[in-house]
Amino acid sequence: MRRLLFVLLVYSVTLAWSDVKAQEASSAQSTPGAQRDSAPMEQDAVSPEVAKAEAAIVKSDWTTAEPILDSWLASHPADARALFDAGYIADAQARNDDAATLYRKAIAANPKSFEAQISLGLLLARTGKPSEARPVLWTATTLDPGAAEPSSKAKAWRALARIDIAGIDGKPDPAQASIDLLEALKLTPETPEDTLMAANLADANGDAAGAEAAYRRVLKSIPDSIAAVSGLAHLLIAQKKYPEAEEILQPALKKTPDDPAMTAQLAAVYVAEDKADALPMLQQFHEKHPKDVAITRMLAQVEADAGEYADSDQLYVTLLAASPRDSDLLAGHGQNLIRLRRYPEALKAFQTATEIDETNGEAWNGLAFAAFETHQPTITLHALTARSKYLPDSTFIYFLWATAYDTLHDKKQAVAYYHRFLDSATGKFPDQEWQARQRLAILEKTP
Known part of the structure; x- marks a missing residue:
């Protein structure tokens, strides 16, 4: 049971760690208007009206710039430069749909507009539309940035790398993400964020040594990087280097005690080391964050392992109310019912779990035992036969x-x-x- 518990804990930790990576990647997306400086877009001529609006834009004076552009675009609807400027203003004010529409109009008017392409791509990536963002960003990397700095094109490559490492439709492409990152590094020096991304890529490609070295490089330059601490701890836990993982997690959690990923990881370390610290730590976190599902699942498992079956089962019942078709939750609930000698109820829980997921060996294991306790040998043999496909x-x-x-x-x-x-x-x-x-x-x- 302890072995099962630890496997489930590491599974939860891996999910939490993935969430941290996604959050850091998201926060690294360029903020609205990050492409714009005082340099104008490449164009033969600019009208006095648009020039006046751009002068106001440089000062972030949207109130002055926007009506000027609206008036100009009413009579010049295909002016790519003015369309981009209007999109830039909408982007800066978080009017995402308006900004996307205006950027697209600017691209239609001038398909070679680097600023419009990259601004649209970054906006789509930032607003959770990676499948739309990727082709736009890719196009941006093929265009001449003109007056823009090389770092602008590097932003496009880095955004592509983030999209590819996270994947579209649940399909990460770490090989392409590595290519994207290398293209960015050809244009600008490596940043700590690049090193963190390289660590994630090495981990995704099974290069544990390379990932560990990269995470440690990040921590040398940014000692408080939650993503680097969590990523390194993930590797150390996978390698069963529990004292090392504990050494980096404890001080990090003192600084950010409400971080769920690191809380889960340290709890997993304590469980692996047979330390009693896991239970009170998870209980304390759960009291502050009762709606955190990952921590609640872990707490339910740890309480069951500590023999607190009734308390554990209350948590399982709460979790099942929100996810009644979760086979693992049903199996955990059933195990508690067995320990509480509520065998008929346990039997029903395990039967439902195996109906939902016939590959759940632990659910078949529980069903065999519940059937044994309720004197149903035919069901016991059926469950044992199914169990043998998945567990020795x-x-x-x-x-x-x-x-x-x-x-x-x-x-x-x-x-x-x-x-x-x-x-x-x-x-x-x-x-x-x-x-x-x-x-x-x-x-x-x-x-």
Whole structure:
């Protein structure tokens, strides 16, 4: 059970760590108007009206600039420069739909406008539309930035790298993300954010040593980087370097005690080290953040492991109210019900869990035990047969096989499994071993 608990904890940690990476990537997106400085867009001529509006834009004086552009565009609707300027103003004021529409009009009027392409791409990426942003940003990398600095094109490559490492439709492309990042580094020096991205890419490509080195480089320049601490801790936990993970997580959590990812990771470390600290830490965090689902799941597991079955089950019941079709939650709920000796209810929970996910070996395991306790040998054998597809037989599982066959009067199979049980038990299950010997004495004498 402790092994199962730790696997589930690391699973939760991995999800939390992924969330941290996504949040850091999102926050790294350029803010509205980041492309614009006092340099004008490349164009043969600019009208006095647009020039006046741009002078106001440089001062962030939207109130002056916007009506001038609106008036000009009413009679010059295909002026790419004015359309971009209007889009820039809308972008700066977080009027995202208006900005996107105006940027698209500017691109239609002048497909070679680097500023309009990259501004639209960054806006789409920033507002959670990666599938739309990617082709626009890619086009931006093929255009001449003109008066813009090389760093502007590097922004497009970095935005592409973030999109590719996160993936579109749940399909990350770390190889392409690496190419994107290298293209950015050809244009501008490496930043700590680049190093963090390189660490994420190395981790995604299975290069643990490269990822660890990159995370440590980030922490040298930004010691308080939550993403770097969490990423490095993830690697250390995966390598079972628990003391090292604890060493970096403890001081980081003192500075940011409400961080769910690092809380989950430190709890996983404590569980792996058999320390009692995990339970109070998770309880305290849960009291402050009762709606944090990942931490609630972890707390339910840790409380069950600590023998607090009723408290644990209250959490499972709450979680199931929101996710009634979650097979893992149903299995955890069922395990608590078994420990609380509520076997018929446990049976129903495990049956539902296996109906939802027939590959859930732990749910089949629980169903076999619940059926054994409710004296239903046919269900026990069915559950054990399904379980064997996903989990190896253990000592007590041999006993369940034996008693189920014995109850159904299958003497040959019962004798075989009683012997397997006794051969592997070696005193660990004295009551069941006594029972097995008694049954064998009878069965092997019976003709």
